[in-house]
Amino acid sequence: xxxxxxxxxxxxxxxxxxxxxxxxxxxxxxxxxxxxxxxxxxxxxxxxxxxxxxxxxxxxxxxxxxxxxxxxxxxxxxxxxxxxxxxxxxxxxxxxxxxxxxxxxxxxxxxxxxxxxxxxxxxxxxxxxxxxxxxxxxxxxxxxxxxxxxxxxxxxxxxxxxxxxxxxxxxxxxxxxxxxxxxxxxxxxxxxxxxxxxxxxxxxxxxxxxxxxxxxxxxxxxxxxxxxxxxxxxxxxxxxxxxxxxxxxxxxxxxxxxxxxxxxxxxxxxxxxxxxxxxxxxxxxxxxxxxxxxxxxxxxxxxxxxxxxxxxxxxxxxxxxxxxx
Amino acid sequence: xxxxxxxxxxxxxxxxxxxxxxxxxxxxxxxxxxxxxxxxxxxxxxxxxxxxxxxxxxxxxxxxxxxxxxxxxxxxxxxxxxxxxxxxxxxxxxxxxxxxxxxxxxxxxxxxxxxxxxxxxxxxxxxxxxxxxxxxxxxxxxxxxxxxxxxxxxxxxxxxxxxxxxxxxxxxxxxxxxxxxxxxxxxxxxxxxxxxxxxxxxxxxxxxxxxxxxxxxxxxxxxxxxxxxxxxxxxxxxxxxxxxxxxxxxxxxxxxxxxxxxxxxxxxxxxxxxxxxxxxxxxxxxxxxxxxxxxxxxxxxxxxxxxxxxxxxxxxxxxxxxxxxxxxxxxxxxxxxxxxxxxxxxxxxxxxxxxxxxxxxxxxxxxxxxxxxxxxxxxxxxxxxxxxxxxxxxxxxxxxxxxxxxxxxxxxxxxxxxxxxxxxxxxxxxxxxxxxxxxxxxxxxxxxxxxxxxxxxxxxxxxxxxxxxxxxxxxxxxxxxxxxxxxxxxxxxxxxxxxxx
Numbered sequence: 155x156x157x158x159x160x161x162x163x164x165x166x167x168x169x170x171x172x173x174x175x176x177x178x179x180x181x182x183x184x185x186x187x188x189x190x191x192x193x194x195x196x197x198x199x200x201x202x203x204x205x206x207x208x209x210x211x212x213x214x215x216x217x218x219x220x221x222x223x224x225x226x227x228x229x230x231x232x233x234x235x236x237x238x239x240x241x242x243x244x245x246x247x248x249x250x251x252x253x254x255x256x257x258x259x260x261x262x263x264x265x266x267x268x269x270x271x272x273x274x275x276x277x278x279x280x281x282x283x284x285x286x287x288x289x290x291x292x293x294x295x296x297x298x299x300x301x302x303x304x305x306x307x308x309x310x311x312x313x314x315x316x317x318x319x320x321x322x323x324x325x326x327x328x329x330x331x332x333x334x335x336x337x338x339x340x341x342x343x344x345x346x347x348x349x350x351x352x353x354x355x356x357x358x359x360x361x362x363x364x365x366x367x368x369x370x371x372x373x374x375x376x377x378x379x380x381x382x383x384x385x386x387x388x389x390x391x392x393x394x395x396x397x398x399x400x401x402x403x404x405x406x407x408x409x410x411x412x413x414x415x416x417x418x419x420x421x422x423x424x425x426x427x428x429x430x431x432x433x434x435x436x437x438x439x440x441x442x443x444x445x446x447x448x449x450x451x452x453x454x455x456x457x458x459x460x461x462x463x464x465x466x467x468x469x470x471x472x473x474x475x476x477x478x479x
Numbered sequence: 480x481x482x483x484x485x486x487x488x489x490x491x492x493x494x495x496x497x498x499x500x501x502x503x504x505x506x507x508x509x510x511x512x513x514x515x516x517x518x519x520x521x522x523x524x525x526x527x528x529x530x531x532x533x534x535x536x537x538x539x540x541x542x543x544x545x546x547x548x549x550x551x552x553x554x555x556x557x558x559x560x561x562x563x564x565x566x567x568x569x570x571x572x573x574x575x576x577x578x579x580x581x582x583x584x585x586x587x588x589x590x591x592x593x594x595x596x597x598x599x600x601x602x603x604x605x606x607x608x609x610x611x612x613x614x615x616x617x618x619x620x621x622x623x624x625x626x627x628x629x630x631x632x633x634x635x636x637x638x639x640x641x642x643x644x645x646x647x648x649x650x651x652x653x654x655x656x657x658x659x660x661x662x663x664x665x666x667x668x669x670x671x672x673x674x675x676x677x678x679x680x681x682x683x684x685x686x687x688x689x690x691x692x693x694x695x696x697x698x699x700x701x702x703x704x705x706x707x708x709x710x711x712x713x714x715x716x717x718x719x720x721x722x723x724x725x726x727x728x729x730x731x732x733x734x735x736x737x738x739x740x741x742x743x744x745x746x747x748x749x750x751x752x753x754x755x756x757x758x759x760x761x762x763x764x765x766x767x768x769x770x771x772x773x774x775x776x777x778x779x780x781x782x783x784x785x786x787x788x789x790x791x792x793x794x795x796x797x798x799x800x801x802x803x804x805x806x807x808x809x810x811x812x813x814x815x816x817x818x819x820x821x822x823x824x825x826x827x828x829x830x831x832x833x834x835x836x837x838x839x840x841x842x843x844x845x846x847x848x849x850x851x852x853x854x855x856x857x858x859x860x861x862x863x864x865x866x867x868x869x870x871x872x873x874x875x876x877x878x879x880x881x882x883x884x885x886x887x888x889x890x891x892x893x894x895x896x897x898x899x900x901x902x903x904x905x906x907x908x909x910x911x912x913x914x915x916x917x918x919x920x921x922x923x924x925x926x927x928x929x930x931x932x933x934x935x936x937x938x939x940x941x942x943x944x945x946x947x948x949x950x951x952x953x954x955x956x957x958x959x960x961x962x963x964x965x966x967x968x969x970x971x972x973x974x975x976x977x978x979x980x
Contacts, residue, residue, distance in 0.1 A: 195819040196829075204819055219532060222816050223681065226668035233663070233680050260668035264680060310935050316666055338934050339666050341927065344821050354622030355935060 181242045181420050182210075186217035188238075192231030192248035194224040197314065197343030198361035201444060202277055202408045203247035209431040210424065224341050227315030228252030229260055236265035240272075240415030245424065247277065247410045249361065251318045254463040258471045259317030267411070268464070272418075273456035274410040275425040276449040278432070278441055281381030282323045282406050283362040284394070285374050290356035295378045295397035298357065302333035312338045312346045312358040317476060319406045320359040322467055323380050325475040327399055337476075350374055361406050362387075362445035380404040387445050407449065407463075409456060421453050482608060485835045492836025493843055498541050501534070505542035506844045509549020510851055513556070514859045516563050516701065518874055520550040521916075522694035524810045525686045526881035536818035537833045541840040543814055547807050548600065548790040548841065551750060552848045555592040555783050556859050559585060567913075568750040568786040571758040575771060575778030586718040586856075588779050591728055593852045594720070595784035599736040600845035603791025606740050607838050610792075611827070615799040618824035623932035624942045626802070628952040630925040633746030633804060634918055635956040639963055640752045641911040648914050651905075655918025656925075658683050665927055678890040685919050686813065687882045689806055691895040692912045694878040696902020698871050718853055724776055731761050731781035739788025744795050746804035746921075750786040751913070757785035791841055798822050798834065802924075806913070809920045 187210070191203035200222065207218035223231040232252035238244035246252065251259075253267050265271075284295060292298040302309040313320035316339040328335040338355060340346035347364040349355045351373060358365075366387055368374040376391035382403050384393055394402045410428070412421060431437050432448035441448055451459070470476045492498060512523045524543050531539035554566025559576035572592065579588035621629070638648040661672040662682025673679040720728065735757040742753040761781040762771045771778050794811075796802045801823040803809035815822055820830055827834055852859070882895040905912050936942040944950045 195816055195821045196825075200819065217533070220817075220819065222819075225665040226663050229668040230663050230681060233677070237677050237680075256668065262667075262669045264663075264670065264677065307937065316668075336934070336937065338931060340931070341665060344823070344825075348619070348823065348825070349622060352619035352622060 181417075181423070182214050182216045182218075185243060186219050187242070188244045189218050189220045190231045190235055190244065190246040190248075191220050191222045192224065192228035192246065192252050193222070193314065193342035194344055195222055196364065198280070198363040198406075198444060198446070199228075199247075199249040199342070199408055201363065202446075205440070206247045206277060206410060206428060210427055213427045213430075226260070227256060227317045227321075227339070229256050229263060232256060232267060232271075233264045235411070235413055236270040238413045240413040240417075242412065242416055242420035245274065245410055245412045245416075246271075248408065249314075249318060250407050250409065250460075250463055251315060253409050253411055254460045255317045255319070255322065255467050258464055258468050259476055268460060270414045271411040272414060272416050272421055273453045273460065274412060274421045275428055275453065276407045276409045276451050276456050276459055277428055278446040278448050279405050279407040280361055280363075280444075280446045281379040281385060281393075282320055282359050282404060283365055283379050283385075283391075283445070284324075284357065284359050284377040285350060285365050285369065286357050286377055287350045287353045287355065288373060288375065289353040290375065292356075292377070293375060295392075295394065295399070298377060299331050299333055299398070302328075302335060306334045307336060309333075310336045310338050310355050310357065312340055312349065312355045312360070314343045314346055314360050315339050315341065317467075319404065320361070322470060322476055323404045324359045325470050326404070327394065327402065329470065329473070329475055330399055330402065347374075366443075366445055385445055386442070407459065408446075409459075418453075425450065425453060482612065485612075485831065486608065486839065488832055489835030489837075489839030492537055492832045493541065493840035497535075498538050498836065498840060499843070501538050501542040502545050502840045502844050503847055505545020506549035506552075506847050506851065509546040509551075510553035510556075510848065510859060511862060512546065513550035513553020513566050513569075514862050515553075515865075515870065516557060518697065518870075519566060519693055520547045521689050521806050521810070522697070522874075522878065523550075524807060525690045526694070526877045528686065528810060528814055529881065529884035531814055532817055536815060536820050536830075537836045539814050539818065540811065540833065540837050541844075543811060544794070544837060544841060545844045548787060548844065549848055551783075551787045551790045552593065552596050552852045553859065555596070555779075556589065556852065556856060557863055559588045559592065559779070560860055561863060568754045569783070571754050571782045572779055574758070575773070575775045578772065578774035579776065579779065582774050584774065587720050587724055588776065589856055590718050590720050590853060591724065591776050591780045592783040593849055595728065595732045595735065595780040596787040596852075597845055597849040598732050599739055599784035599788035600791055600848075601842060602736050603740055603743070603788040604838055604842040604845070606788075606792055607795055607841075610744070611795050611799050611834075611838075614795060615824045615827050618799050620948065621800060622946070623928045623935060624946050624949045625952070626800075627925060627928040627932055628943060628949040628956075629746060629800075629802060630921045630928065632952050632956040632959075633802075633921055634914070634925070635959050636745060636752070637914040637917045639959045640755070641914055643909050643911055645963055647908075647910045651910055651912065651915040652918040655915035656922035658688070658915075659919045659922030660926075665923070666930065678888065681886075682923070683894070683919070684885055684891065685806070685809060685916060686885055687891045687895045688898050688919060689810075689916055690878045690881050691898030692902030692905070692916065694874060694881075695895065695899025696906065696912070698874055699899060699903040700906045701867060702871070718856075720776075727776050728780045730764075731757075731777040732784045734760060734764070735781040735784030736788045739785035739790075740792050742785070743789030743792030744804075746796055746802055750789045750793070750805075753785040753789035754782035757781040787845075794837075794841075798826055798837075799824060803920055806916045806920065 189207040191200045193199040207220050211218040228251045235246040291301050311324050343364045350358045369376040378394045378397045379385050380394050429450040432450045512518045554569035555572045558564050558569040558572040559580050562573050562577040564570040576588045641648045738757050739753040761777045762768050793804050797808040882891045
């Protein structure tokens with residue numbers, strides 16, 4: 155950034171600060187709003203980003219354009235948001251990695267999610283699903299663990315990005331059960347699911363929505379879900395704890411954030427709109443078919459969720475278990 | 480859903496008023512940019528891409544596709560009437576097409592080009608109908624190793640088949656891949672070649688680079704011959720081919736179509752290669768090779784059929800594998816992703832209306848083009864005589880708007896200007912920019928698949944040769960390289976490519 159840009163930026167920040175209230179007043183009537191989606195189209199994170207864009211567009215009668223910026227477990231999208239103007243016309247809706255985990259997983263992250271973002275709300279949550287290709291050498295989690303013990307370092311388990319919840323859960327299961335797993339990062343769920351379907355990778359730990367139809371028609375094996383209860387959509391698939399990893403429980407969440415300095419009124423307005431929508435029966439049904447559950451908590455509650463997430467990942471990173479490869 | 484249902488659904492989608500209208504707008508625009516030298520489909524689609532964000536995805540794609548194959552028709556008009564290729568792929572058409580025009584047979588040359596294109600376009604779309612679902616069902620057998628090998632093949636093809644020296648083309652590919660490295664690493668999130676400026680964190684947008692090189696670069700290059708350009712426009716006589724023309728056209732059209740259909744599917748080959756090879760083939764099989772360059776109708780019909788067939792079938796790898804074989808196809812993928820559609824093996828089941836609608840619209844578009852280009856050829860001829868000093872400022876304005884609107888970044892405008900300058904320099908030193916753009920697009924994909932394939936195999940590089948599909952692809956790539964290193968093959972390539980210089 156050169157000096158001129160800095161002056162311009164400083165100037166506009168001052169203008170923004172002085173007109174903050176009126177800014178929030180006419181939001182979002184001035185121009186279309188960009189909703190950054192941190193993963194490729196078709197995955198859970200992107201589906202949620204598009205649901206949020208649609209519900210806000212319907213409520214405010216304004217265009218909400220989804221822009222996919224996929225790569226580096228959402229860090230590309232995160233850094234883009236951090237560089238955006240905090241006027242409420244750019245928000246990020248994504249799985250938790252760029253909003254929390256990246257901070258501890260990626261050493262050279264160009265932004266700090268706790269410093270550079272303001273929380274809006276956790277939109278929805280779901281368990282992570284451990285699935286296997288039809289060619290995989292295991293039909294249950296226990297068989298997978300046995301196979302991994304017999305063949306150390308030979309088990310490939312895919313995740314939708316280094317440092318995503320899928321990666322972290324796989325590392326945590328490996329740590330607890332004392333097995334060595336080979337973590338393979340993908341650029342989101344759709345390419346990972348395609349490789350599981352084609353048998354190019356044996357296992358995946360990922361958000362469930364893309365896998366559900368293929369588990370129902372038997373083309374992909376569902377091994378376990380990370381939640382405390384089974385997922386109603388696939389009642390035959392046990393929980394990780396039931397399958398032998400005692401006390402294990404983990405939840406994936408998908409949240410909305412804005413850039414630092416975005417007026418609180420806008421954050422609250424978006425959170426309210428999401429809350430209203432998620433209380434409707436249509437929304438509940440739509441989310442259930444994707445294996446998701448609505449959350450729509452307040453910005454302050456989301457701030458706590460982010461802190462908890464980071465605290466829970468740090469020990470795994472310090473132990474060298476979650477590393478970008 | 481079987482093919483028949485698919486085609487019905489396609490007709491239902493493509494014939495809605497909106498889609499029909501946008502298809503028409505696309506092919507008209509395509510013909511116009513095809514006719515105008517110095518403005519190609521890549522630059523046009525790049526500029527228009529942001530304007531399609533508000534359209535439904537099928538409508539947007541139908542229009543953008545129309546621009547692409549429409550430009551294949553338009554390019555031949557300028558080539559025949561003015562001896563200037565309106566489009567890179569109509570370079571070979573100038574050889575015999577303009578000669579025919581000089582002999583007062585302009586109308587028959589135009590007819591040969593349009594009829595050949597129409598036939599090839601129809602066969603091309605039919606081929607997609609049959610081949611795309613097949614390839615989509617095979618697509619799951621493509622793992623990271625296979626994708627990597629396919630990308631290598633694409634890059635090698637683009638290198639081997641551009642005019643100029645192989646070394647230059649290799650340099651352009653490597654430069655393109657280096658440009659593709661700029662940005663944030665997809666796995667670790669580490670910044671690479673960003674020089675600390677946040678503008679480069681997302682990498683270089685190839686649309687910006689392509690508009691610079693192809694849009695602005697072409698304008699700069701054409702400014703030089705603004706005075707010499709006032710070539711005479713040949714008069715258009717009867718548009719009806721004689722009985723003898725028909726007899727001489729049928730073979731070349733069939734052969735050109737066959738060649739184009741196959742080469743279009745090959746990543747990296749694209750329409751340019753199709754027309755070159757068709758011309759070389761016609762000259763080889765002709766009983767009167769001495770007539771080539773003197774106004775042989777075969778030399779118009781063959782290449783024009785080939786480039787249009789390829790313009791249709793190059794959609795196959797893009798739609799079913801998500802693998803862009805050309806810069807235009809990468810733009811199409813961009814248009815789909817913005818709308819939340821990920822091209823790939825699942826597109827047939829998840830977006831049947833989009834898939835079939837696009838294919839049917841391509842056939843409808845070809846029908847429209849036949850009428851647009853034959854009876855209305857006089858209108859297009861007049862378009863060519865628009866002086867550049869009116870045209871160039873408009874193109875410049877649109878390239879700037881296009882570059883800016885991608886991410887509302889002024890930095891992108893500077894970047895585009897820089898690459899416009901670079902594109903001009905490339906042209907001056909005779910370095911074909913197409914391999915650079917393709918490498919910029921495919922380089923990061925190659926890296927992603929290479930790393931994934933090696934991670935999956937625990938670092939064992941033999942995966943690339945143990946998978947039969949990957950091995951076969953690499954062998955084809957190796958043969959291509961060998962073919963130009965062997966003296967006698969090199970001669971063939973140089974002959975084929977030099978004729979047009």
